[in-house]
Amino acid sequence: MVSKKHWAPTANVEVGEVRQSETGAWVVSGRLAPNGTCPECGTPSRQRHGWRCRRIEDFPAQGQAVWIELRVCRWRCLNSDCRRRTFSDREAAVATPYARRTSRQAQLLGHVAHAAGGTPAERLLRRLGIRVSDDTILRQLLRAAQVVPPRARIIGIDDWSWRKSQNYGTIIIDLERRAVIDVLEDRDVVTCTDWLRRHPEVEVISRDRCGLYAQAARKGAPQAEQVADRFHIVQNLRMAIEEQMNLHGRATGRALLSDADNISTASNLLKSRLAHRKSREEIYETIRALRQQGLTCSEIGRRTGFPRRSVAKWLQFETPPDRKRAVLKRSSAWYFEEYLKQRWENGIRSGNALLPLIQERGYEVSVRPDRPAAW
Numbered sequence: 600m601v602s603k604k605h606w607a608p609t610a611n612v613e614v615g616e617v618r619q620s621e622t623g624a625w626v627v628s629g630r631l632a633p634n635g636t637c638p639e640c641g642t643p644s645r646q647r648h649g650w651r652c653r654r655i656e657d658f659p660a661q662g663q664a665v666w667i668e669l670r671v672c673r674w675r676c677l678n679s680d681c682r683r684r685t686f687s688d689r690e691a692a693v694a695t696p697y698a699r700r701t702s703r704q705a706q707l708l709g710h711v712a713h714a715a716g717g718t719p720a721e722r723l724l725r726r727l728g729i730r731v732s733d734d735t736i737l738r739q740l741l742r743a744a745q746v747v748p749p750r751a752r753i754i755g756i757d758d759w760s761w762r763k764s765q766n767y768g769t770i771i772i773d774l775e776r777r778a779v780i781d782v783l784e785d786r787d788v789v790t791c792t793d794w795l796r797r798h799p800e801v802e803v804i805s806r807d808r809c810g811l812y813a814q815a816a817r818k819g820a821p822q823a824e825q826v827a828d829r830f831h832i833v834q835n836l837r838m839a840i841e842e843q844m845n846l847h848g849r850a851t852g853r854a855l856l857s858d859a860d861n862i863s864t865a866s867n868l869l870k871s872r873l874a875h876r877k878s879r880e881e882i883y884e885t886i887r888a889l890r891q892q893g894l895t896c897s898e899i900g901r902r903t904g905f906p907r908r909s910v911a912k913w914l915q916f917e918t919p920p921d922r923k924r925a926v927l928k929r930s931s932a933w934y935f936e937e938y939l940k941q942r943w944e945n946g947i948r949s950g951n952a953l954l955p956l957i958q959e960r961g962y963e964v965s966v967r968p969d970r971p972a973a974w
């Protein structure tokens with residue numbers, strides 16, 4: 600037979616009555632110790648100031664929910680020197696303040712939620728006789744996770760202004776949990792060193808390039824590895840890029856070139872084409888000369904490095920062959936070169952303005968509409 604004491608959620612609860620409600624749930628009436636002890640001065644008291652009933656859910660029994668109706672008393676402190684006049688029963692072992700379920704049931708919810716997740720845990724617990732929503736289960740899981748005392752392995756340390764430009768403190772952050780661990784009142788080597796000595800679990804310290812924190816880390820946490828924080832690495836990179844851009848002032852692309860530069864680019868292109876043509880003339884003359892010596896195409900090819908078929912083809916020409924440009928189509932902006940040149944000289948130099956003009960003249964945008972590339 601189950602005795603009354605088996606219904607008690609903890610050993611310090613004395614069970615008075617167990618009854619079944621109309622809904623089938625079990626209701627257990629219980630109370631705590633018949634006297635209290637002042638948490639301030641430790642004086643025991645039997646003088647009751649008042650009481651209240653706290654209703655909390657416990658483990659289910661026989662497929663039904665179990666509710667504990669706990670009588671929580673408030674006692675008078677009998678010590679006249681004590682600053683506390685009254686105090687309440689300590690029911691922390693049964694349930695945390697304001698909780699609607701006993702600590703042991705909350706712990707069970709946490710375990711099931713951890714194994715099954717929110718909604719599956721809700722379904723499973725309902726079959727076990729605990730009606731609880733998945734939101735509550737997840738809240739309980741979160742609460743249990745927060746109770747774990749954080750032992751920061753990887754920390755970030757930086758200065759932090761109590762008042763900008765006037766006084767600065769030091770902020771220490773747990774980088775794994777992204778949470779502030781501590782705020783020191785100043786940015787002094789001694790203060791930081793002391794803090795680090797009190798936290799030997801620190802393995803990595805992310806810091807700025809200021810020598811202060813480097814010194815504190817060397818003294819207070821010699822076991823820890825020091826790394827530069829991301830902000831300062833990116834800042835360094837940005838400064839290096841800016842420096843390079845300033846050194847090469849015109850490395851900003853063709854769009855910003857002046858007219859004089861554009862003309863110089865065009866003349867360079869012309870020079871290169873002329874040089875190319877000249878070299879073709881030289882090749883042509885060489886091949887012709889070798890042929891006049893009575894050499895075969897294969898022999899000329901071996902001496903000049905050109906394929907035999909190319910040599911034979913070149914020997915058919917009266918003059919050096921000019922480079923042939925592919926037949927232009929309306930899908931190429933080069934098809935409208937002359938027209939675009941005129942517009943450019945008239946001052947229309949924006950791709951967005953030129954595009955509709957050539958579209959009117961039949962420019963076929965193929966797959967992706969874009970500005971005429973060369974313009």
Ligand SMILES: [Zn+2]
Binds near residue numbers: 638639677
């Ligand atoms: Zn007291």
